[in-house]
Amino acid sequence: MDAIYSASVTAPVNIATLKYWGKRDAGLNLPTNSSISVTLSQNDLRTVTTAAASMTFSEDQVWLNGRQEDINASKRMTTLLREMRALRKQVEDVKQAEGEKNVVPLSGYKLKIVSENNFPTAAGLASSAAGFAAFVQALADLYELPHTADELSVLARQGSGSACRSLFGGYAIWNMGSKADGSDSMASQIAPESHWPDMKAAIMVVSADKKETPSTSGMQLTVQTSDLFKYRVQHVVPQREKDMTQAILDRDFETFAKLTMQDSNNFHACCLDTNPPIFYLNDTSRACIRLVEDLNKIAGKTIAGYTFDAGPNAVVYYLQENEQLVLGALKHALPKDEAWETKPDIQPFNSPDFDQKYLEKVTNGISKLILTGVGPGPQKSSIKLIDKNGDLLM
Amino acid sequence: MDAIYSASVTAPVNIATLKYWGKRDAGLNLPTNSSISVTLSQNDLRTVTTAAASMTFSEDQVWLNGRQEDINASKRMTTLLREMRALRKQVEDVKQAEGEKNVVPLSGYKLKIVSENNFPTAAGLASSAAGFAAFVQALADLYELPHTADELSVLARQGSGSACRSLFGGYAIWNMGSKADGSDSMASQIAPESHWPDMKAAIMVVSADKKETPSTSGMQLTVQTSDLFKYRVQHVVPQREKDMTQAILDRDFETFAKLTMQDSNNFHACCLDTNPPIFYLNDTSRACIRLVEDLNKIAGKTIAGYTFDAGPNAVVYYLQENEQLVLGALKHALPKDEAWETKPDIQPFNSPDFDQKYLEKVTNGISKLILTGVGPGPQKSSIKLIDKNGDLLM
Numbered sequence: 001m002d003a004i005y006s007a008s009v010t011a012p013v014n015i016a017t018l019k020y021w022g023k024r025d026a027g028l029n030l031p032t033n034s035s036i037s038v039t040l041s042q043n044d045l046r047t048v049t050t051a052a053a054s055m056t057f058s059e060d061q062v063w064l065n066g067r068q069e070d071i072n073a074s075k076r077m078t079t080l081l082r083e084m085r086a087l088r089k090q091v092e093d094v095k096q097a098e099g100e101k102n103v104v105p106l107s108g109y110k111l112k113i114v115s116e117n118n119f120p121t122a123a124g125l126a127s128s129a130a131g132f133a134a135f136v137q138a139l140a141d142l143y144e145l146p147h148t149a150d151e152l153s154v155l156a157r158q159g160s161g162s163a164c165r166s167l168f169g170g171y172a173i174w175n176m177g178s179k180a181d182g183s184d185s186m187a188s189q190i191a192p193e194s195h196w197p198d199m200k201a202a203i204m205v206v207s208a209d210k211k212e213t214p215s216t217s218g219m220q221l222t223v224q225t226s227d228l229f230k231y232r233v234q235h236v237v238p239q240r241e242k243d244m245t246q247a248i249l250d251r252d253f254e255t256f257a258k259l260t261m262q263d264s265n266n267f268h269a270c271c272l273d274t275n276p277p278i279f280y281l282n283d284t285s286r287a288c289i290r291l292v293e294d295l296n297k298i299a300g301k302t303i304a305g306y307t308f309d310a311g312p313n314a315v316v317y318y319l320q321e322n323e324q325l326v327l328g329a330l331k332h333a334l335p336k337d338e339a340w341e342t343k344p345d346i347q348p349f350n351s352p353d354f355d356q357k358y359l360e361k362v363t364n365g366i367s368k369l370i371l372t373g374v375g376p377g378p379q380k381s382s383i384k385l386i387d388k389n390g391d392l393l394m
Numbered sequence: 395m396d397a398i399y400s401a402s403v404t405a406p407v408n409i410a411t412l413k414y415w416g417k418r419d420a421g422l423n424l425p426t427n428s429s430i431s432v433t434l435s436q437n438d439l440r441t442v443t444t445a446a447a448s449m450t451f452s453e454d455q456v457w458l459n460g461r462q463e464d465i466n467a468s469k470r471m472t473t474l475l476r477e478m479r480a481l482r483k484q485v486e487d488v489k490q491a492e493g494e495k496n497v498v499p500l501s502g503y504k505l506k507i508v509s510e511n512n513f514p515t516a517a518g519l520a521s522s523a524a525g526f527a528a529f530v531q532a533l534a535d536l537y538e539l540p541h542t543a544d545e546l547s548v549l550a551r552q553g554s555g556s557a558c559r560s561l562f563g564g565y566a567i568w569n570m571g572s573k574a575d576g577s578d579s580m581a582s583q584i585a586p587e588s589h590w591p592d593m594k595a596a597i598m599v600v601s602a603d604k605k606e607t608p609s610t611s612g613m614q615l616t617v618q619t620s621d622l623f624k625y626r627v628q629h630v631v632p633q634r635e636k637d638m639t640q641a642i643l644d645r646d647f648e649t650f651a652k653l654t655m656q657d658s659n660n661f662h663a664c665c666l667d668t669n670p671p672i673f674y675l676n677d678t679s680r681a682c683i684r685l686v687e688d689l690n691k692i693a694g695k696t697i698a699g700y701t702f703d704a705g706p707n708a709v710v711y712y713l714q715e716n717e718q719l720v721l722g723a724l725k726h727a728l729p730k731d732e733a734w735e736t737k738p739d740i741q742p743f744n745s746p747d748f749d750q751k752y753l754e755k756v757t758n759g760i761s762k763l764i765l766t767g768v769g770p771g772p773q774k775s776s777i778k779l780i781d782k783n784g785d786l787l788m
Contacts, residue, residue: 228663231625258669265671269622269663275652276687277659283677293670 004390005106006052007141008381011134013045013125014038014165014172015201015315017260017307018244019267021215022223022233028182029161032223033237035174036244037165038317039193040201041375045125049115049134050385051142057110057390064115064131066394076159080136081111083155088143106143113138114385114392119370125203125313132159133166137378149377153187169193169376171248173241192376196251198320199374202330206284206312207367213278215310218271225275232270253319257305260317261292264307271310280310284365288314290358295329298353325349330369333362339369398784399500400446401535402775405528407439407519408432408559408566409595409709411654411701412638413661415609416617416627422576423555426617427631429568430638431559432711433587434595435769439519443509443528444779445536451504451784458509458525460788470553474530475505477549482537500537507532508779508786513764519597519707526553527560531772543771547581563587563770565642567635586770590645592714593768596724600678600706601761607672609704612665619669626664630657647713651699654711655686658701665704674704678759682708684752689723692747719743724763727756733763 014037022032060081062069071077088107095103115134117127136156140147153164157174164186165172170193177185213221222229240259247255271278281289285308292306292314303322306314318326328349331340335348387393408431416426454475456463465471482501489497509528511521530550534541547558551568558580559566564587571579607615616623634653641649665672675683679702686700686708697716700708712720722743725734729742781787 227630228622228625228660228667231622231629235625236621262669265669266622266667269667272666273622273660273663275656275659277683279680282680286673286676289671 002054002056003104004052004054004056004386004388005104005109005142006050006384006386007138008048008050008384009134009137009141009378010042010046010048010381010383011130011137011166011378012039012042012169012375013127013130014162015040015307015309016162016165017256017305017317018237018240018263019307019309020162020174021219021267021270021310022229023161023219024176025180025182026220028185029157029159030182030185031161031174031176032233034176034241035162035165036190036241036248037162037172037174038199038201038374039166039169039172039377041372042379043375044370044372045117045119045130047115047117047127047130047134048381048383048385049113049131049138050383051135051138052112052386052390053106053109053142054112054390055109057112060111060113062113062115063392063394065117077135080132080139080155080159083158084136084139084143084145087145087147091144091146111139112386112390112392114394116385116394125205128160129162129166132156132163133378135159136163137167141380150186150188154183154185157182157185157187167377170195170374173245190245190248193374196248197374200318200320200323201372201374202316202318202327203370203372204288204314204316204330204362204366205368205370206282206314206365213280213310218274218278218310221278222270222274226270226273228273229270232266236266253305254302257302257317260305260307268308280312281308282312282365284361285312285314287358287361287365288316290355291329291333291362292316294351294354294358295326298351299325327371329354333359334366334369337366337369339371343371396448396450398446398448398450398780398782399498399503399536400444400778400780401532402442402444402778403528403531403535403772404436404440404442404775404777405524405531405560405772406433406436406563406769407521407524408556409434409701409703410556410559411650411699411711412631412634412657413701413703414556414568415613415661415664415704416623417555417613418570419574419576420614422579423551423553424576424579425555425568425570427627428570428635429556429559430584430635430642431556431566431568432593432595432768433560433563433566433771435766436773437769438764438766439511439513439524441509441511441521441524441528442775442777442779443507443525443532444777445529445532446506446780446784447500447503447536448506448784449503451506454505454507456507456509457786457788459511471529474526474533474549474553477552478530478533478537478539481539481541485538485540505533506780506784506786508788510779510788519599522554523556523560526550526557527772529553530557531561535774544580544582548577548579551576551579551581561771564589564768567639584639584642587768590642591768594712594714594717595766595768596710596712596721597764597766598682598708598710598724598756598760599762599764600676600708600759607674607704612668612672612704615672616664616668620664620667622667623664626660630660648696651696651711654699654701662702674706675702676706676759678755679706679708681752681755681759682710684749685723685727685756686710688745688748688752689720692745693719721765723748727753728760728763731760731763733765737765 020035157164414429551558
């Protein structure tokens with residue numbers, strides 16, 4: 001029987017604290033500005049991907065969350081496969097030149113790639129970042145590529161811009177770069193998760209309508225029509241990039257959280273300034289913002305920082321030392337959430353200084369809470385989604 | 395019996411199409427940028443004010459909507475009274491110098507001023523503009539001041555910034571001016587209501603919570619904390635001021651409406667970019683925006699333009715020639731509104747191209763519709779709120 005060669009990895013979700021919004025080159029996913037993110041723990045949110053190659057496979061096939069994708073309809077995926085095969089071919093050529101026998105010509109084999117998230121797509125969490133990071137890492141492992149995470153990030157970026165940041169644990173920055181071919185538009189690690197492991201995140205999932213404007217088309221509409229966006233890119237982001245990087249290196253939570261909130265609001269302001277306007281925040285999102293603002297006022301300092309991607313869900317960052325207060329407020333607002341099963345010691349926290357109107361909107365509008373923290377980048381996995389016969393295990 | 399001297403006027407509401415937001419001098423109400431507005435018909439929305447002076451009055455007294463105000467607690471009102479008395483004194487001095495007998499020394503008499511709106515304050519419509527315009531005009535009439543509306547606008551501005559635009563019918567611009575004393579920060583008429591009388595407005599009143607951030611404190615927070623606001627003031631407004639003025643002069647509705655919508659969104663984007671963020675638009679406001687955007691798509695051109703002040707209510711401008719289509723859509727969404735009693739011929743208009751989700755939110759979230767049009771500035775009124783004995787008629 002012909003051998004099946006395979007590699008399995010898991011990859012994390014990342015949530016930007018300095019937002020990526022706008023492309024200067026849509027084909028290559030080259031952004032209009034740099035961005036920064038926190039990589040979330042894979043204990044709670046992750047994609048697992050198995051990539052397999054075999055002489056016996058007759059065509060390239062990809063399955064995402066149990067459904068086969070039309071790979072030829074995805075220019076991003078065919079480009080990635082072509083580029084990664086070319087890199088594998090270089091590896092094979094080098095090995096042969098060095099006299100190695102029995103170099104497996106994987107670059108010539110067809111592939112089966114199977115990918116699954118451990119969280120519902122319906123949660124509205126950007127899964128494409130984890131997905132493309134896992135895709136690239138699984139192929140890199142299968143092909144035994146010698147590339148660093150920084151170098152692989154250039155590939156992942158072409159699949160989904162923000163995927164390049166999911167190749168790193170901890171705190172990552174995607175430098176926008178300046179070259180036309182995108183070869184310097186890559187991510188790198190600001191600090192590993194061990195640098196600041198006390199960073200925690202609570203994801204407040206809104207009982208939402210379907211996302212109204214896909215981010216890919218939305219961001220280009222902003223680039224084309226928003227006056228304020230030009231200012232954001234040229235004057236707001238560059239300074240914030242420096243300040244946020246420094247806050248992470250200094251483990252300065254207050255500065256980090258303030259900048260994170262300001263950047264989320266600045267990004268959504270540019271969405272609103274788009275013509276026609278794009279709205280991702282809804283009344284529940286606003287209530288989450290007020291809850292966090294009130295909580296910080298009550299605490300007398302910034303102990304929590306919210307951020308919103310292209311959707312209504314709030315991600316609230318906080319430090320372990322303030323868990324009782326931050327999660328206490330969330331437990332008061334959302335007493336019935338299943339998340340508390342893993343946190344039985346958290347005492348609900350109420351205060352007359354919370355605006356009860358907004359608390360009520362949080363209670364009514366949030367469908368699910370996910371409690372997680374900062375975590376590592378892609379990991380080799382023992383989970384196999386393709387068996388030794390090349391059959392799918394899903 | 396001692397004589398009571400009195401004057402009564404009505405003054406209109408105006409709704410900005412190029413927004414006033416931000417003061418460079420809070421004491422003098424000097425704005426960070428110029429603004430443009432449409433004056434609405436007093437048939438639907440107006441303030442009536444009677445100003446009376448008499449030797450027999452023992453103190454200055456002001457009543458707004460049936461409630462006596464503590465005039466000494468309002469620096470704006472005491473300043474206005476002092477300045478207008480000084481102007482009256484000049485008139486008296488000139489008359490006496492010209493040999494006129496029996497010049498009534500009104501500048502030395504105490505005043506009673508009574509003001510009432512014909513619309514509920516609860517509607518959340520900016521009533522202070524109409525109120526201070528009526529206040530200044532009634533005193534100017536009582537004192538027989540020779541001042542033009544442009545000159546009076548400098549006084550009204552000190553009461554409430556946007557009040558300066560309510561001294562004009564039709565289309566008004568408030569030039570920000572540059573002098574430190576504010577003497578050149580005055581409004582003037584771009585064109586009278588007769589220039590473009592086909593302009594109509596539908597006010598969609600949202601069943602709202604109380605306004606969360608008062609505009610006076612909100613705008614200064616924006617000035618202090620929003621990066622994007624700086625760009626709005628320096629680069630967005632100046633060009634838009636020229637373009638909108640020209641669109642009004644050309645009666646170019648499409649350009650006028652597009653700029654109006656963009657400026658509303660730009661202003662609310664700056665509110666969102668404020669730290670902490672200010673939200674005036676809610677989910678119902680968003681649904682109104684989508685309804686208008688959909689309607690324009692269905693019509694194949696811009697036949698309606700929305701704008702939102704510092705609150706959730708939508709004001710939708712349209713031309714008489716498109717009344718059937720614009721009001722038809724509103725009648726479909728709001729079939730039970732009392733406004734239709736005066737417009738029985740409007741046929742409800744539905745289309746599969748309306749997003750039904752948003753239509754439903756409009757139906758559920760809008761409590762009242764006010765149909766009106768463009769109208770004149772302050773008018774002398776036969777309504778007397780103070781009788782010949784100096785007693786209140788309220």
